[in-house]
Every structure is written in C-alpha cells, then in structure tokens.
Amino acid sequence: MSAATIRVREVTKRFGKVDAVRAASFDLQQGETVALVGHNGAGKTTLIKLMLGLIRPTSGSIEVLGDDPAAGQFAARRQLGFLPENVAFNPGLTGRETLAFYARLKRQPAFAVAPLLDRVGLTVAADRRVGTYSKGMRQRLGLAQALLGEPRVLLLDEPTTGLDPALRQSFYDTVEELRGRGATVLLSSHALTELEERAGRVIIMNRGIKVADGSLGELRRIARLPTKIRLKVTERGLASMSEWLGPADTWRRMNGRTVEVDASPEGKIALLRRATDEAAPVEDLDVVPPTLDQLYAHFLRSDEAAP
Amino acid sequence: MRNVLIVARKEIQEGLRNRWVLATTLLLAALALTLSFLGSAPTGSVGMRALDVVIVSLSSLTIFLLPLIALLISHDAIIGEMERGTMLLLLSYPVGRWQVLLGKFVGHLAILGFATLLGYGAAAGALVASGAVIDPESWTAFIAMIGSSVLLGAVFIAVGYLVSALVRDRGTAAGIAVGIWLVFVLIYDMAFLGLLVVDQGQTVSGGVLNALLLLNPTDVYRLFNLTGFASVRSFSGMAGLADSTTLTPATLLVALAAWALVPLALAAFAFSRREL
Numbered sequence: 001m002s003a004a005t006i007r008v009r010e011v012t013k014r015f016g017k018v019d020a021v022r023a024a025s026f027d028l029q030q031g032e033t034v035a036l037v038g039h040n041g042a043g044k045t046t047l048i049k050l051m052l053g054l055i056r057p058t059s060g061s062i063e064v065l066g067d068d069p070a071a072g073q074f075a076a077r078r079q080l081g082f083l084p085e086n087v088a089f090n091p092g093l094t095g096r097e098t099l100a101f102y103a104r105l106k107r108q109p110a111f112a113v114a115p116l117l118d119r120v121g122l123t124v125a126a127d128r129r130v131g132t133y134s135k136g137m138r139q140r141l142g143l144a145q146a147l148l149g150e151p152r153v154l155l156l157d158e159p160t161t162g163l164d165p166a167l168r169q170s171f172y173d174t175v176e177e178l179r180g181r182g183a184t185v186l187l188s189s190h191a192l193t194e195l196e197e198r199a200g201r202v203i204i205m206n207r208g209i210k211v212a213d214g215s216l217g218e219l220r221r222i223a224r225l226p227t228k229i230r231l232k233v234t235e236r237g238l239a240s241m242s243e244w245l246g247p248a249d250t251w252r253r254m255n256g257r258t259v260e261v262d263a264s265p266e267g268k269i270a271l272l273r274r275a276t277d278e279a280a281p282v283e284d285l286d287v288v289p290p291t292l293d294q295l296y297a298h299f300l301r302s303d304e305a306a307p
Numbered sequence: 308m309r310n311v312l313i314v315a316r317k318e319i320q321e322g323l324r325n326r327w328v329l330a331t332t333l334l335l336a337a338l339a340l341t342l343s344f345l346g347s348a349p350t351g352s353v354g355m356r357a358l359d360v361v362i363v364s365l366s367s368l369t370i371f372l373l374p375l376i377a378l379l380i381s382h383d384a385i386i387g388e389m390e391r392g393t394m395l396l397l398l399s400y401p402v403g404r405w406q407v408l409l410g411k412f413v414g415h416l417a418i419l420g421f422a423t424l425l426g427y428g429a430a431a432g433a434l435v436a437s438g439a440v441i442d443p444e445s446w447t448a449f450i451a452m453i454g455s456s457v458l459l460g461a462v463f464i465a466v467g468y469l470v471s472a473l474v475r476d477r478g479t480a481a482g483i484a485v486g487i488w489l490v491f492v493l494i495y496d497m498a499f500l501g502l503l504v505v506d507q508g509q510t511v512s513g514g515v516l517n518a519l520l521l522l523n524p525t526d527v528y529r530l531f532n533l534t535g536f537a538s539v540r541s542f543s544g545m546a547g548l549a550d551s552t553t554l555t556p557a558t559l560l561v562a563l564a565a566w567a568l569v570p571l572a573l574a575a576f577a578f579s580r581r582e583l
Contacts, residue, residue, distance in 0.1 A: 052398075075401075077400060101317050
C-alpha cells in the first residue's frame with residue numbers, strides 16, 4: 001500500500017509574471033485520500049491541470065502512474081478520473097449519450113454506462129437533454145464520468161458543490177469504496193469541515209507554495225493550536241477558578257456557567273485530570289480539537305508572517 | 308483513429324440534435340431547387356443542357372453560402388468548447404488534441420457533405436423528374452461540382468478551426484470569421500477585377516494571374532467548375548478568363564486540397580501549443 005501513484009518534484013508553473021505553483025513537491029500514495037486545501041488562486045487547480053498533463057510545468061517534473069502526463073501517452077489517463085470545477089457538458093445530448101461518449105473514449109463497454117447513471121441517481125433523467133439538468137444533476141453526471149473504468153487515480157476539483165447532503169454522503173461513500181480498493185483520491189475543496197472526517201492527509205497551499213502537508217493529527221501537532229475544553233462549572237467552582245484549575249492556560253467565561261479553556265497540547269492531559277478530579281466543581285465537559293478551518297487559518301498566518 | 312471516429316460521431320450526433328444538419332440541408336435544397344427552376348427559364352424547359360445551367364448557378368450559390376456555413380460551424384469549435392469548459396474535461400481523457408481536431412473536422416465535413424449532397428441532389432432529381440434529358444458529360448460535371456463544393460466547405464472549416472485555435476474569446480472568432488468570408492467571397496474578387504481593369508493586361512498576366520487566382524480558394528473553386536468542363540464553360544461567361552490561365556483542373560483540385568490541409572495542420576499546431 002505504499003506505492004506512489006503521483007510524484008510531484010520541485011514543480012513550478014509560471015503564467016506570465018505570476019507563479020501559480022512554486023517548487024511544490026509531494027508524493028501521493030495508493031489507497032490515500034488527500035485534501036488539497038487553499039484559497040482561490042492558491043494553485044490547486046493549476047496543480048490538478050499539471051497532473052492531467054493539460055499544462056506543462058515551467059520547471060520540475062510530474063509523474064502520474066509512472067508516466068509523464070504531458071508526454072502524450074494515454075496509458076495512465078485511462079486509469080484516471082477527473083472532475084473539473086464547474087463541470088460542463090454539451091447541452092444538446094442526453095445524459096446517457098454524454099456518458100456513453102466518454103465511456104467510448106476510455107474504451108469502456110457500453111453496458112458500464114447504465115449502472116453508473118444509477119449510482120449517481122440519474123437513471124430517471126438519463127434520456128433527457130443535459131441542457132435541462134439542474135446544477136446538481138450536472139455535477140452528478142460529472143461524477144459518473146469521473147468514475148468510469150475503475151480509476152486508480154481520482155482528481156476531484158470542488159466535487160461536492162451543488163450536491164444535497166444525501167448525495168454528498170453517497171458521493172463520499174463511493175470515494176471511500178474506491179480508496180479502499182487502492183485508488184488515490186485527491187479532493188480539492190473549500191468546504192473544509194466536510195473534508196475533515198474524510199481526508200487522511202491534508203496539503204495546504206498558499207499563493208502557489210505548499211505550506212503544510214500531513215495527517216490532521218500531525219498538522220495539529222505542528223501547529224500547536226490549543227485544544228478547547230468546555231467545562232460546565234458549579235457556582236462555587238466559578239468563584240474559585242484559578243484555585244482548582246491550577247496554573248491554567250487562558251480561560252474565558254462563555255455564557256452562564258460554561259467556561260472555555262485553551263489547553264496547550266502538552267498541558268491538555270493534566271488539565272483534563274484536574275477537571276475530572278472528584279473534587280472538581282465540574283458538571284459537564286466537552287473537548288473540541290482544533291478544526292481544519294483553524295489549522296488552515298493558522299498555516300496561512302504563519303506563512304504570511306514568514307518573509 | 309478510433310478516437311477520431313468517436314469524436315466525429317459525437318459531432319454528428321450534436322449536429323443532428325441542434326438541427327444544424329436539418330437547417331443546412333433544407334437551406335441548400337430550397338435554394339438549389341429555386342435556382343434550378345429559375346435557371347431553366349431562359350433556356351426553356353426542353354433545354355438540352357439543363358443540368359449545365361444548374362451547375363453554373365449552383366456553383367455561384369456555393370461560393371456565397373458554403374464558406375459561410377462552414378465558418379459558422381467551425382469558428383466556435385475550439386474556443387467555444389474552451390469557454391464552455393467542455394474542452395478541459397475532454398482533454399483529460401486518453402485522446403490527443405490532434406485527434407479531437409481531426410474528429411471534429413471529419414464530423415463537420417460529414418454534416419456539410421450530407422447537406423450538400425442531399426440539397427444539390429434534390430435539384431438534379433427535380434430536373435430528372437421534370438423529364439430533362441441529361442447526357443453523361445453533364446453528370447460528370449455535376450458530380451465534380453458537388454465534390455469540389457464539399458472540398459470548398461472543408462477549406463473554410465479548416466480556416467475556421469485555425470481562427471478558433473488562435474483567438475482568446477468567441478466574439479473575436481466570430482468577427483474574424485465574418486471578415487474572412489467578406490474578404491474571400493466579395494472583396495478579393497472586386498479588388499482583383501479592379502486590378503485587372505486598371506492594369507489593362509500590362510503586367511498582370513500568365514504566372515501572376517495564376518498565382519492571384521490560387522490565392523483565393525473561392526476563385527480556385529469557381530475556375531474548376533466553370534472552366535473545367537467544356538459543356539459548362541460556354542454558359543459560364545468565364546471562357547475569356549479560362550483562356551488566359553494555364554491552370555488545369557488537377558492543379559486546381561490540388562490547390563483546393565492544400566487550402567484545406569495547410570490551415571488544418573496550422574490549427575492542429577496552434578491547438579497543441581495552447582494552454583488551458
């Protein structure tokens with residue numbers, strides 16, 4: 001499970017005077033779901049286009065399933081699924097015709113089309129023209145084409161925009177299933193909270209530079225963001241906070257008797273012990289680890305602070 | 308090759324769906340039928356050379372209409388798909404850019420060929436139905452006319468692709484396409500005639516004349532159809548010009564083919580270098 005499907009080495013891509021991607025390097029492994037996170041213009045889409053071979057790197061090299069994607073060899077592309085941001089289809093053809101066209105290009109048999117349409121819930125609308133589809137339906141058709149032919153690499157640019165929660169769930173189930181069978185899934189998204197539970201690894205891009213790369217746990221450790229611990233304290237405890245909480249990290253009163261304490265990574269356990277001590281005036285307790293949103297904001301800040 | 312056919316098939320499917328095929332065929336058939344009946348008026352319904360008259364009028368119609376239709380279909384082919392976002396997805400598939408371009412070319416040419424064959428064939432059919440006697444030589448000229456009309460369409464499809472592969476947005480492509488049509492169909496010939504009148508045969512003759520004619524595909528087409536066949540020549544009013552050029556029908560066909568292939572190759576080159 002450790003064979004790299006995508007290797008990016010010191011890749012820089014320049015458009016005129018703008019460096020869209022600067023010296024980015026990373027490997028993506030088999031059976032890995034990776035979230036590519038960043039602002040608009042951070043270089044996410046550029047990276048995906050580079051992996052597809054639609055544009056060539058200004059310097060550095062990229063390898064996808066063992067091939068240079070821009071070299072014009074199609075062996076790798078047959079095992080690759082791509083969903084562009086704002087996917088578009090010719091409005092004149094029906095959903096079934098559109099998917100059949102893409103299936104032929106990938107040398108997939110015609111009977112592969114109907115089950116895929118069913119999987120994304122488009123069976124009823126399959127023989128309607130794509131021009132009559134809603135945004136969500138077009139997105140689902142886009143997903144269906146990306147899933148053609150059991151791809152070993154899935155590159156999904158903002159995949160869940162326009163999907164309702166139920167479809168979103170079934171979409172992530174599908175992705176998880178493919179990942180379980182050894183596919184590499186790269187998700188680029190703004191919807192960070194959504195990725196949080198799904199991505200085993202996060203790559204944060206800012207202004208073309210990779211600013212962070214690792215599992216959520218690793219990133220939390222690097223960022224040293226405090227874990228928020230919410231305590232519901234008795235009246236008596238509220239009056240004597242500093243006594244029983246000890247040399248506490250910063251804390252603030254939220255509403256009523258709820259208090260929020262920022263616990264540093266190493267002080268967290270000690271704090272929890274004190275709060276759960278039999279004598280502690282604590283009625284209830286919640287532990288809120290830093291979210292992906294906060295991590296993201298942290299890495300962007302620290303990158304901006306650096307020269 | 309298979310990819311080319313897959314793309315071509317989709318283009319034809321789209322052409323059928325968005326009524327391009329239907330509209331083009333009906334337009335060409337309606338105009339061809341009108342012209343063939345109007346054309347038979349001066350020679351009378353028992354005209355010995357009814358089909359030859361039709362060839363002369365239809366080839367004049369072709370010069371105006373086919374380049375326009377071809378440019379309308381083709382100017383949008385690349386830049387339009389790029390702007391709509393469909394090209395990005397298509398090129399992520401295991402298909403080469405030249406295959407996409409060639410596939411579109413085959414598909415668009417098939418649409419145009421189908422419309423021309425059916426539309427103009429209707430004119431010939433109407434003549435036969437009305438009882439005109441047509442000799443084999445006229446049939447040959449008629450078939451050559453249809454074939455070269457499709458080739459002229461191919462020229463302007465290729466030119467349209469070249470424009471489409473070079474420009475930044477669809478509006479520009481449409482503007483340039485109209486400009487190209489105006490130049491090749493109207494302005495070039497007017498300027499050419501003006502030049503001949505002013506020059507009075509002093510310097511423009513022989514080689515220069517040939518070169519100037521070959522530089523405009525519509526002139527090549529006109530010359531091929533109106534002077535290529537002796538039976539047609541007498542009706543066309545082109546006998547004078549035909550005598551002063553030394554271009555053979557074979558040369559003219561090669562020139563037309565080059566006019567289609569060179570822009571197509573340039574379009575493929577421009578498209579392959581483009582970044583999405």
